[in-house]
Amino acid sequence: MVQVCCLQFPKGTRKYQQHDGFYLDDNLKAQIDVLVKNIKNDWDFTIIISGEGEVRVGKSVLAMQIGAYWTEQMKLKYNLDLPFSVEQNLVFDGKKLIETGNKLGKAYPNSVLIYDEAGADLEGRKAMQSITQDVVDYFRECGQYNMLNILVLPEFFDLPKGIAMSRSIFLLNVFYKSDEEGNFERGYYWFYSKRNKKRLYLWGKKELDYSKVKSDFKYPLRFMNFYPVDEKKYRQAKQEALTKRGSRRRNEFQLQRDACWYLLWAEFGMTQEQIGKRMEGLTGKFVAQNTIHDGIAHYKVENE
Numbered sequence: 001m002v003q004v005c006c007l008q009f010p011k012g013t014r015k016y017q018q019h020d021g022f023y024l025d026d027n028l029k030a031q032i033d034v035l036v037k038n039i040k041n042d043w044d045f046t047i048i049i050s051g052e053g054e055v056r057v058g059k060s061v062l063a064m065q066i067g068a069y070w071t072e073q074m075k076l077k078y079n080l081d082l083p084f085s086v087e088q089n090l091v092f093d094g095k096k097l098i099e100t101g102n103k104l105g106k107a108y109p110n111s112v113l114i115y116d117e118a119g120a121d122l123e124g125r126k127a128m129q130s131i132t133q134d135v136v137d138y139f140r141e142c143g144q145y146n147m148l149n150i151l152v153l154p155e156f157f158d159l160p161k162g163i164a165m166s167r168s169i170f171l172l173n174v175f176y177k178s179d180e181e182g183n184f185e186r187g188y189y190w191f192y193s194k195r196n197k198k199r200l201y202l203w204g205k206k207e208l209d210y211s212k213v214k215s216d217f218k219y220p221l222r223f224m225n226f227y228p229v230d231e232k233k234y235r236q237a238k239q240e241a242l243t244k245r246g247s248r249r250r251n252e253f254q255l256q257r258d259a260c261w262y263l264l265w266a267e268f269g270m271t272q273e274q275i276g277k278r279m280e281g282l283t284g285k286f287v288a289q290n291t292i293h294d295g296i297a298h299y300k301v302e303n304e
Contacts (some may be wrong), residue, residue, distance in 0.1 A: 001023040001024065001025050001026060001222060002023065002024060002025075002026055002029060003019065003020060003021045003022070003023055003024075004021050004022065004023075004024045004029065004069050004072070005021040005022060005068050005069060005072050005228065006020035006021035007020075007021075007072075008021070008068065008072055008228075009021050009022065009068075009226075009228065014226060014227060014231075017226070022065060022068075022224060022226035022228065023222075023223070023224050023226075024065065024069055024223070025221040025222055025223065027191060027217055027221055028066075028172075028191065028221055029069070031170065031191070032066060032069060032070065032073075033073070035070075035148065035169065036070065036073045036074070036077060037077075039110055039146055039148070040078065040110075040146075042146060043143075043146060044142065044143040044144075044145065044146050044147050044148070044149070045147075045148050045149070045169045046139065046148075046149040046150070046151065046163070046167055046168040046169060047063075047066065047148070047149070047150045047151070047168065047169060047170060047171075047172065048150075048151050048153075048156060048159070048163075048164070048168045048170075048171045048172070048197075049062055049063050049150060049151065049152045049153075049171075049172045049173075049174060049189075050153055050154065050155060050156035050171065050172075050173050050174070051153075051154050051155075051173070051174045051175065052154075052155075052173060052174075052175050052210055053154050053155045053208060054154060054175070054176070055154055057174045057175060057176050057186055058174055058176075058186040058187060058223065058225065059152045059153075059154075059174045060114075060116050060152055060234075060238075061223070061225060061226070061227060062172065062174060062189065062223050063114050063116070063150045063152045064090075064114065064227065064228050064229055064234075065223060065226065065228055066112075066148075066150060067084055067089060067112040067114055067148075067150065067228070068084055068228035068229075070112045070148050071083075071084040071111070071112060074110055074111075078110070080108075080110055082108050082110065082111045082112075083104075083108060083111065084111075084112065084228070084229070085229060085230075085233075086229050086230060086233045086234050086237050087233075087237075088100075088104060089104070089111065089112055089113060089114055090114045090116055090229070090234070090237065091113070091114070091115055091116070092115075092116050092117050092237065092238055092241030092242070093117070093241055093244070094135040096241075097113075097115050097135060097138065098135065098138050100113065101113050101138060101142055101145070101147075101149075102142075104145075104147070105142060105144070105145025105147055106145070109145050109146050109147065110146050110147060110148075111145075111147050111148075112147065112148040112149075112150065113147055113148070113149050113150070114150045114152065115149065115150065115151050115152065116152045116238065117152065117153065117238070117241070117242075136160060136162065136163065139163060139167055140162075140167070151163070151168070155208070156171060156173060156200070156201070156210075157201065157204065157205045157208050159201075161201070164197070164201045165197070165198045165201050165202075166198075168194070168197065169194055170191065170192060170193050170194055170197060171191075171192040171197040171200070172189045172190070172191060172192075172221075173189055173190045173192065173210055173215075174186075174188070174189040175188050175189065175190070175220075176188065186225065187222055187223050187224060187225065188220040188221070188222060189220060189221050189222075189223065190210070190215035190217075190220055190221070191215050191216050191217055191221055192213070192215055192216060193216050196213050196214070196215065196216055199212075199213045200212060200213040254295075255299070257295060258295035258296065258298055258299040259299055261275055261292050261295050261296050261299070262295075262296045262299045262300065264278075265292075265296055266296075272289050272292045272293055272296070273289055275287075275292050276288065276289050276291075276292055279292075
């Protein structure tokens with residue numbers, strides 16, 4: 001492993017930091033350096049970081065370390081002063097991705113954009129949803145900005161085929177180990193080149209089996225627990241995004257409920273009182289008639 005970003009993060013910049021910068025695996029650094037070399041020749045690149053279906057294994061930390069190193073190299077190699085912060089370079093939902101990506105790409109070409117929690121909008125089973133299609137279209141068209149895009153999600157096999165196989169340059173699959181005493185240790189990942197990543201998607205998707213294809217390197221690569229952005233701001237932004245996503249899902253459930261009430265009332269001829277009694281019989285919970293009235297009214301207004 002080699003120390004990087006030493007000038008940007010001198011010793012003591014972060015809590016428990018014992019040396020300048022942070023460590024990046026030599027093999028990963030070499031791969032990123034190839035992308036840095038070529039980005040100015042009108043290329044753009046997308047990296048996928050997955051976690052074998054697991055959460056909280058360190059995927060986001062690795063993504064941010066790559067982003068910090070990339071931003072530093074843009075300055076050293078091309079004298080580009082590019083932003084790298086939670087506010088400007090990290091997004092947590094598809095709508096924000098499109099907005100931030102277009103804004104960042106126009107103002108700062110060659111920047112890095114990290115799409116954390118990408119699985120929420122890019123899972124294959126969601127392919128017919130409008131926001132998912134918008135995100136897929138964005139990745140198909142954003143090449144004009146010559147940026148480095150990093151997708152962070154738990155499961156590589158959940159991605160649409162086009163992004164998993166063709167649109168991305170390589171895959172980093174993060175995992176944890178258990179020591180002799182049963183303690184879990186983060187900080188490990190396998191590297192899959194474009195060729196091996198494609199094979200893995202084709203051969204491993206059916207059983208979600210990452211062992212179907214060997215990684216490019218015999219041993220797993222390593223990374224350390226170092227946040228190159230403000231950790232407190234990152235955690236707060238992520239929590240807010242998850243809260244909004246939960247609220248949006250509740251709104252979707254409410255819409256479905258109101259649509260069902262409307263269907264029973266308008267097409268099956270049930271009165272609102274009958275719907276309420278039937279609901280109480282099925283769920284054991286009383287539903288006031290005015291609640292059903294309001295739900296039907298809301299559905300009618302939203303669909304006029």
